[in-house]
Amino acid sequence: MYGRSRSLYRAQRRREEIRGYLGTMMWVVTVLCIITVAITMAVQTAKASKVIAAEAVTTDAAITDTPILLDEKNVTDIAQAVTSGQLFITDKAQERARLEAERVIIIDPGHGGMDGGCVFGDIVEKDINRKIAYRVMQKLRMMGYRAELARKGDEYIDKADRVEMANSRNARLYVSIHQNSCEDNSVAGIETWYDEGDETTDSKRLAMLIQQETVRATGGTGRELVSDPELCVTSKSTMPACLIETGFLSNKSEREKLGSAEYRDQIAEGIANGIDLYLNPKTMYLTFDDGPSEEYTDMVLDVLKEKNIKATFFVIGEYVRKYPETAKRIAEEGHTIGIHCDVHDYQKLYASVDSYLEDFEKAYDTVYEITGVEAQFFRFPGGSVNAYNKAVYQDIIDEMERRGFVYYDWNASLGDAAKKTASSEELICNAVDTARGRREVVMLAHDRVDNTAYALESLIDALPEYRMEPLTMKAVPVHF
Ligand SMILES: [Zn+2]
Numbered sequence: 001m002y003g004r005s006r007s008l009y010r011a012q013r014r015r016e017e018i019r020g021y022l023g024t025m026m027w028v029v030t031v032l033c034i035i036t037v038a039i040t041m042a043v044q045t046a047k048a049s050k051v052i053a054a055e056a057v058t059t060d061a062a063i064t065d066t067p068i069l070l071d072e073k074n075v076t077d078i079a080q081a082v083t084s085g086q087l088f089i090t091d092k093a094q095e096r097a098r099l100e101a102e103r104v105i106i107i108d109p110g111h112g113g114m115d116g117g118c119v120f121g122d123i124v125e126k127d128i129n130r131k132i133a134y135r136v137m138q139k140l141r142m143m144g145y146r147a148e149l150a151r152k153g154d155e156y157i158d159k160a161d162r163v164e165m166a167n168s169r170n171a172r173l174y175v176s177i178h179q180n181s182c183e184d185n186s187v188a189g190i191e192t193w194y195d196e197g198d199e200t201t202d203s204k205r206l207a208m209l210i211q212q213e214t215v216r217a218t219g220g221t222g223r224e225l226v227s228d229p230e231l232c233v234t235s236k237s238t239m240p241a242c243l244i245e246t247g248f249l250s251n252k253s254e255r256e257k258l259g260s261a262e263y264r265d266q267i268a269e270g271i272a273n274g275i276d277l278y279l280n281p282k283t284m285y286l287t288f289d290d291g292p293s294e295e296y297t298d299m300v301l302d303v304l305k306e307k308n309i310k311a312t313f314f315v316i317g318e319y320v321r322k323y324p325e326t327a328k329r330i331a332e333e334g335h336t337i338g339i340h341c342d343v344h345d346y347q348k349l350y351a352s353v354d355s356y357l358e359d360f361e362k363a364y365d366t367v368y369e370i371t372g373v374e375a376q377f378f379r380f381p382g383g384s385v386n387a388y389n390k391a392v393y394q395d396i397i398d399e400m401e402r403r404g405f406v407y408y409d410w411n412a413s414l415g416d417a418a419k420k421t422a423s424s425e426e427l428i429c430n431a432v433d434t435a436r437g438r439r440e441v442v443m444l445a446h447d448r449v450d451n452t453a454y455a456l457e458s459l460i461d462a463l464p465e466y467r468m469e470p471l472t473m474k475a476v477p478v479h480f
Pocket of ligand 1: 289290340344381382
């Protein structure tokens with residue numbers, strides 16, 4: 001019994017030992033699990049913050065801390081910056097950019113099959129539409145876009161079905177190609193239709209660019225843009241859309257031109273360029289000097305607000321004190337405020353480096369006290385090099401840059417300070433001429449000049465290839 005009970009005891013001890021081991025092991029495993037989970041969570045959090053950080057950072061990491069927002073307008077810029085190594089971007093952001101770029105552009109050759117469109121002799125509209133559309137598609141593909149035709153052959157497809165197809169595929173753009181006809185056979189020219197009421201898709205800018213570039217490529221006549229909310233193509237589409245009538249088949253000379261492959265290629269070139277400019281716009285920094293002014297600054301702000309555009313105002317301290325509410329409005333509405341000077345007096349300002357700095361500091365403090373903005377940018381009255389500052393400008397620039405301020409001159413201008421009596425039309429012509437289609441334009445204007453304020457809306461409409469931006473540290477400084 002004893003032996004047995006002893007062996008029983010041993011067995012019991014053994015079981016207890018095993019249970020003890022198991023218990024300890026369970027604890028160890030549990031603790032290990034907890035540690036693993038904690039480490040995984042920490043790593044993931046770190047990864048996530050890295051993702052956010054990486055999405056927010058460009059190579060100018062030290063000076064750029066705004067997140068990069070990918071939208072239809074900047075996706076191509078970003079893709080280019082990534083390819084050229086200027087921009088480091090996360091997989092997630094890259095994926096979003098890729099998906100956006102992969103959205104298809106639908107080119108719709110009007111009519112087809114039993115529906116020939118207008119017919120003059122052996123020239124049938126549907127055939128011309130298809131030939132042009134095919135060339136547009138090819139050109140877009142060569143530019144790197146995904147493009148497809150809404151009808152590939154000579155089949156009949158109802159126009160509502162074409163738009164529905166584009167909508168269901170979440171197409172990027174929809175451009176329909178047609179030919180015009182008029183009882184009066186002297187009527188000729190290129191006409192583009194869009195839906196003005198549709199503000200969400202920016203179809204007007206697409207229509208303007210396609211019209212502008214087609215007129216440019218063909219040397220043809222541009223007729224008025226036409227807004228028609230009833231048109232199936234423009235009203236039922238969920239993406240930016242327009243319809244271009246590339247010529248009048250009823251007009252003999254235009255009909256003959258449309259019969260030539262060379263002319264049709266010019267048209268296709270224009271349409272493709274218009275689409276490219278729409279998706280990959282140039283950048284313009286609208287800058288207004290010498291404000292705020294009693295009435296014109298508010299007019300300028302109203303137009304900018306209506307157009308949803310942000311600009312830059314190089315203000316004068318004296319007027320900020322005089323019109324503090326307007327100065328506050330500039331800041332509140334998201335525009336960039338830069339310093340022009342405190343008192344616009346060239347002689348006093350440029351008497352010495354110290355006189356410049358003293359004036360600047362006064363304007364800077366005024367802007368800060370009234371608007372809360374710590375200005376980073378400034379613009380020299382008269383530009384960085386002018387007749388009044390030759391002796392001191394380099395020393396002023398050196399000192400201002402040492403203090404971390406960035407100055408902007410301009411590379412295009414309305415000419416509204418040079419000639420105070422210039423009409424709005426003259427100002428618009430000056431602006432368009434001096435911008436000269438550059439990819440990055442700093443446009444000089446003055447919110448103290450009446451005709452500048454009156455011209456602004458038409459001016460913006462006259463520059464559809466530009467996306468208007470406020471100055472930020474991302475912009476390349478333009479210096480004389
Ligand atoms: Zn000025």
